[in-house]
Amino acid sequence: MRAALFSRDPLCVECRRQGRAVPATQRDHVIPLAEGGLDDESNEQGLCEACHDAKSTLEAQRGRRRTSGGR
Template identity: 40%
Template sequence: MPIAPKIFNPHRKNNTAKVSVKQTWGNGRGGRPWRRLRIAILERDNYLCQCDDCTRLGLIKVANEVDHIIPLFKGGTDDETNLRAINSECHKKKTAKESRTKTKKKEGVG
């Protein structure tokens, strides 16, 4: 009598077809603590952009991101006093400006 081929069983303990992958979601920027902090900052700032330009010029823009006032690469932290609500366009400009100064410092040191 012929023998039936082995059938894949996803519940079998020694199933080698499944690769163990560490789930990284839930920690870091995408994790629950960051999401809660982000919402708290946006609510604290009434979902209004708090960037230097908007504050100085009195512009009212809806904020949809959270920005580190002192960037992490310069020693900033995730403390609420170092975070502010910011519009995505303003955030892109600020990040680009910080990237340029970071690159210039690296070039000047070497």
Template identity: 45%
Template sequence: MCELCLEQGRYTKATEVHHKVPLSWGGSHDEANHQALCHECHSRITAQVGDRRHNKKPPVSE
């Protein structure tokens, strides 16, 4: 199940594995760094943070 949808009380099949901390930012393949997401939630996160493969630094929090 999609972990973000479950937080909202929705039951959506997870279809993608998301790295919470991207590998390019020093994240790992450890299970603790993975998050099961549906395509919609994964796309939303990707749009919010941009293409993390080419952005070597985390976004600056304001």
């Protein structure tokens, strides 16, 4: 799945939104699996490592808020 994604779309989608052309190195779930996202082509995007790390940090923070009751 990873190779097919990078073949279709080799650039980081977040960097591209910001006008930069940076190769994607991480297969990312747009909607995280932990939040009900599917593990298929309709829910994947390529991100560079920096964008993936930033997105993962935000997702982890959301997860902690969910498990602590929003506190």
